[in-house]
Amino acid sequence: MKVAAQGEMVAEVDAPSGARYRRDEKTGLFDMSESDAHALVKGGGFFPSMSGATSRRIGYRCTACGFGTYIKTCGRCGSPCEKES
Numbered sequence: 001m002k003v004a005a006q007g008e009m010v011a012e013v014d015a016p017s018g019a020r021y022r023r024d025e026k027t028g029l030f031d032m033s034e035s036d037a038h039a040l041v042k043g044g045g046f047f048p049s050m051s052g053a054t055s056r057r058i059g060y061r062c063t064a065c066g067f068g069t070y071i072k073t074c075g076r077c078g079s080p081c082e083k084e085s
């Protein structure tokens with residue numbers, strides 16, 4: 001699952017399982033096992049769906065104005081958004 005580390009400069013994370021994860025440069029997120037992801041969140045990371053940030057690869061995009069969002073209704077113009085794959 002994908003998780004974000006606190007701070008833009010974090011490029012690598014050593015997880016409790018012993019695995020080392022590198023940040024995906026396109027998304028800025030770490031794709032790690034569920035247990036490691038939860039450990040990172042406890043240590044100050046966060047799940048991207050809660051961060052308020054948007055990404056081209058995660059969440060929804062407004063069909064009318066192209067605004068990226070994590071909810072199905074555009075926060076800018078109120079139009080319905082389509083899930084991005």
Ligand SMILES: [Zn+2]
Pocket residue numbers: 062063064065066067074075076077078079
């Ligand atoms: Zn919109």
